[in-house]
Amino acid sequence: MDNEVFRKTYRAINERFCPFEKSILTNNCGCSRGRRFCIAEREGINCGSDAAQARCLELLELLRRQARFALKATDEDAALPHAKAMRVQVGGLRGLHAVAMPDAPIPDTIEDIHGIIEAALDHFHTLAALPYQPIIRQIAAYQGRRRLRRPR
Incomplete structure (x- = not known):
């Protein structure tokens, strides 16, 4: 499938995209609000809630802004390369787990993004108030x- 056709179809089908799609599709995270769908052998994630998507978008923006120095990213409007986007998403959610549930060990896989954000909001009341x-x-x-390095 042509990439441009795929993007148009993706946008038409997935009106409420998941901001943490990369981390879910790589099996680093899961979400109780996320729903998987397929387009021509490619997979995507749709968010089941407008409110949950808005919170995730806000959190991801705050994480990107706060992590600019750690990521060595000077242009805050530029898209992050995949590896840095994964660091923000997965590392940010692991950090959120650490501050929302300080007595629990940080899991390798975040099982429920929505649940972690709700736990953080219960504790800190707003995403802006999180200890970044x-x-x-x-x-x-x-x-x-x-x-993986391939032998020559």
């Missing part, structure tokens, strides 16, 4: 999968 320093430490510490 420990969250940024998790973003900086997150290592995605390493490329």
Whole structure:
């Protein structure tokens, strides 16, 4: 399928996209509000709630803004490369888990993004009030999968 046709079809089908789609599709996270769909052998994630999508978009924007220095990203409007986007998403959610549930160990896989955000909101009341320093430490510490070196 042509990439431009795919993008148009994707936007038409997925009006309420999941901001954390990359982390869900790579099996680093899951979400109780996310619904998987397929278009021509490609997979996408749709959010089941306008309110949940708005919270995730707000959180992701706050995480990107707070992590600019740790990511060495100077242009805040530029799209992040995949590896840095994964660091923000997965590392940010692991950091959110750490501050929302300080007595629980940080899991390798975040089972429910919506649940973690709700737990953080119950504790801190707003996303802007989150303690971002420990969250940024998790973003900086997150290592995605390493490329395999092929023998020559």
